[in-house]
Amino acid sequence: MSSIQASRGTRDILPDEVGYWQRVEAIARDILTRAAYREIRTPIFEQTTLFERGVGEATDVVSKEMYTFQDRGDRSLTLRPEGTAGVARSYIDHNLSAQGGVQRLWYVGAMFRYERPQAGRQRQFHQLGVEVLGSADFRADAEAIALATEILQTLGLKDLRLDLNSIGDSSDRQKYREALVAYLTPFKEELDADSQDRLTRNPLRILDSKDPRTQTILDQAPGILDYLSPDSQRRFDRVQQLLSDLGIACNVNSRLVRGLDYYTHTVFEIQSDDLGAQATVCAGGRYDGLVAELGGAETPAVGWAMGLERLILLLQQIQPATPSPVDFYIVSRGEKAESQALTLAQSLRRSGFITELDLSGSAFGKQFKRADRSDAVACLILGDTEAETKTVQLKWLRSGEQTAIEQTALLEMVDKLRQQIFRLRDD
RNA sequence: GCGAGCGUAGCCAAGUGGUUAAGGCAGUGGUUUGUGGUACCACCAUCCGGGGGUUCGAGUCCCCUCGUUCGCCCCA
Structure with missing residues (x-):
């Protein structure tokens, strides 16, 4: 075709479809506002080093999926691949901690990752997320998760699964990593190729390999939950208890690990069976180390992000588009x-x-x-x-x-x- | 980045090497230039995502390319 089309992995949201977007945003805004979360809008591009340091250089997102370019002043800039790093940067930049107390923030906007497009996966996509900065209270974890489920439920989505896990603090993880590597090394030849590679690079990520043989080997592997310190264990127990008090069902999945380096303790994922391979609608967790890693003060934090395209794919399955009315x-x-x-x-x-x-x-x-x-x-x-x-x-x-x-x-x-x-x- | 499928009008879609590319919906015009929804009539792809090749002849076969879908990887 000689006429110009939308770039690969991008999509126009046409008037007939935009009602879904407005509905999602309105409901989220309403629920989050009532929880005293405030909207924040950060730039679409940031210095490349923000993501390298924040998200982790070894992660796939940073090592092969970023839209990075040099501007005319020869600065290396990157279209944001996720929202948390930018919010954390802004928090440090404007010394928001000086305003005292806990910062409860939310955002919505376009994110960019250079990936192979698929249903529910685009190169420009949209996330809605929350970040709670400055609270180590486990109620912050539970509140954040509860807000996510509240939004999804209010939208009318059912049949969603909430998986929960704790990956402890960095010393728990260090011990566990050693135990896991020790267990897996004898099986090295039997693991799938990616997992063999990750054995040295990022062994925890072997846990969510989809390869059936690797999964069989993992059946007897040590579990992270056995390596949590008493403090970490107590935190995990309390978060579960609070969710249960709120009537939120979840299943503990000790193989749940996240792809971004900044997570600590609580991690969670909300999935649907109606999305094909890209099943995750919302994911997040605690990231107590990130703000300090980016040069701020030690700041405990927790947050999540929802993929709006995936959310809307689900909405379209359960309700027809709303026509625009005329009086x-x-x-x-x-x-x-x-x-x-x-x-x-x-x-x-x-x-x-x-x-x-x-x-x-x-x-x-x-x-x-x-x-x-x-x-x-x-x-x-x-x-x-x-x-x-x-x-x-x-x-x-x-x-x-x-x-x-x-x-x-x-x-x-x-x-x-x-x-x-x-x-x-x-x- | 890897593997497989698909690509005909705004949308759905027939077409399986041979003259002018079915049909439906939508759209436009008319019957009806001060009254709609029904009905009827007409119009609506010099062209089959793009480029190249095979052939007397290609939407139909081959190659390349772009896009998309599904899976892997990864992730929201």
């Missing part, structure tokens, strides 16, 4: 009438009515046809006769009932019209 469709003909129609439209819009003005200038018959297709509740008709007398024909499109009314009178009965429209739209 009044205005048809007009003749110079005077046409200008009065515009004035009338403006007034009705100020009164809160969704008002579509036919701009085609075509015959009344055509305009009515479009009025009908717009699915408007009522039609307002202005021709030469109405223009002369400052009246308008009000036609209820469902019943066909039509009355003449003065334009000023119409604008004075907005409350009555609102009720009438509300009633008719419900049918």
Whole structure:
């Protein structure tokens, strides 16, 4: 095709689909606002080193999926592959900890990863996330998870699984890593190729290998939960208890490890069976080391991110797209009438009515046809006769009932019209 | 980055080497230039994602390329 198309892995969100996005954002905003979380908007690109240090140089995201470029000032910049590092950077940059207490933040926006596109996986995609900075309280973990499930539930999503695990603190993990490597090394030849490679690079990630043989070997492997310090263990127990108190079902999955380096203690993942290979809708956990790693003060933190494309894929399976409603469709003909129609439209819009003005200038018959297709509740008709007398024909499109009314009178009965429209739209 | 499938109009889709590329929905115009939803009529792909090749002849076969889907990897 010679015409220009959207780039690989990017997608237009067209008007017919945008209702899903608005709904997700509205519900999330509402729930998070009531939990006293505040929105933060950080730049789409950051210095490359932020992600190298924050996300981890050895991770796949950083080592092979970043959109990195040199700007004209020869700086190395990167389109953000995730949201947490930028928020943490901003927190340090603006010394938000100086405002005291806990910072509860949320964000929504586009993220970029150079990956092979697939259903539920794009190169530009959108995440909605929360970050709670400055609290080590295990209630912060539970609250964050509860907000995620609340959003998903309010959207009407069911059949989601919450997996929970603790990967302890760095010393727990260090001990566990040694034990795991010690166990797996004798089996090295039997592991899948990727896992063999990870044995030296990132042994914990072998745990979520999908290779059946590797999984069989892992059946007898030591579990991370046996290596948690008493403190870490207590934290994990408390988080589980709090979730259970909130009525949130979860299953402990000791093989759950996350792909980004900054996680500590609590990690979790919410998955759906209705998404194919990209099953994770929401994931996150605690990241007590990140802020210090980026040069800030020691700051405990917890957060998560949701993949909005995946969320909307699920929504589309359970509910039809919502058509955009129209209250009044205005048809007009003749110079005077046409200008009065515009004035009338403006007034009705100020009164809160969704008002579509036919701009085609075509015959009344055509305009009515479009009025009908717009699915408007009522039609307002202005021709030469109405223009002369400052009246308008009000036609209820469902019943066909039509009355003449003065334009000023119409604008004075907005409350009555609102009720009438509300009633008719419900049918 | 690897493996496999697919790609015909805005959407769905027939077409399995041979004259002008079915059909449906949507759209546009008309019957009906002051009254819609029904009905009827007409129009709506010089072209089959793009490029090259085989052939007397290609949407149909081959190669390359782009996009997409599914899986691996990875992740939201």
